[in-house]
Amino acid sequence: MNYKASQMSQSKKPDADASRSKKIRQKRIGDQLRRLYDDVTNEPVPDEFLSLLEQADKSSKQK
């Protein structure tokens, strides 16, 4: 690569790099946002929820 060519590629690079790294960061934030949510949906549901729902169902049947 001659001097001029290497200069040209250098002058182009920062923009492309910046936009690529911006995309990477935004994708990463998106992935992490989903993880915050999925970490909770993947937890086992505490028994209390289902027993409360059963209770509510039973008492509504009695009425």
Add this chain to the structure above:
Amino acid sequence: MDDQAFKTELAELIPHLRAFARSLCGNATAADDLAQEAMLKAWKARASYQAGTNLKAWTFTILRNLFYSEKRRSWRRQQLDPEVAEATLVSNDNPSSAIELLSLRNALDELPEDQREALILVGAGGLSYEETAEICGCAIGTIKSRVSRARKAITEILESKMSGLTGNDSLSAADAFEDIMRQADELSRDLPADA
């Protein structure tokens, strides 16, 4: 829809009610309280649910109304609980990603409530703009603009934290670690073939 079918579908939504509640409350115990109340309220209101419409959006609306109508309740969002922070760190195989998740949580805390909620429903909960608009009781365009403002703000908050790290003497070990790991991660990320 008969009671049995409604109960089954409602039970399947519990993980989502918990996740949405967690994003509003920031504290796991308070969030489960809120999610339980919302679940029971949905059960009681089952007669007013129209079969064939979106049950997830319907229950989320109930949960959200409950959250905003009872402002005095303990489940109002608080600063991230240190215990939650610790649990996130300990339970995670990858410490750098755990720290990143915490940074994101903290950044979310800095957003206005309406933007945070829109971003979480669309960006994390996978709800459509339309469903989110229904849940929040506003126009689709409003949700779109809240999500886009929230995305921009989150990026700026996280970036200002990163740039604030350089030349700062009081840089904590965790922050330094995060900074280094993030840079390493970006460098090692698969680059597209044409890059």
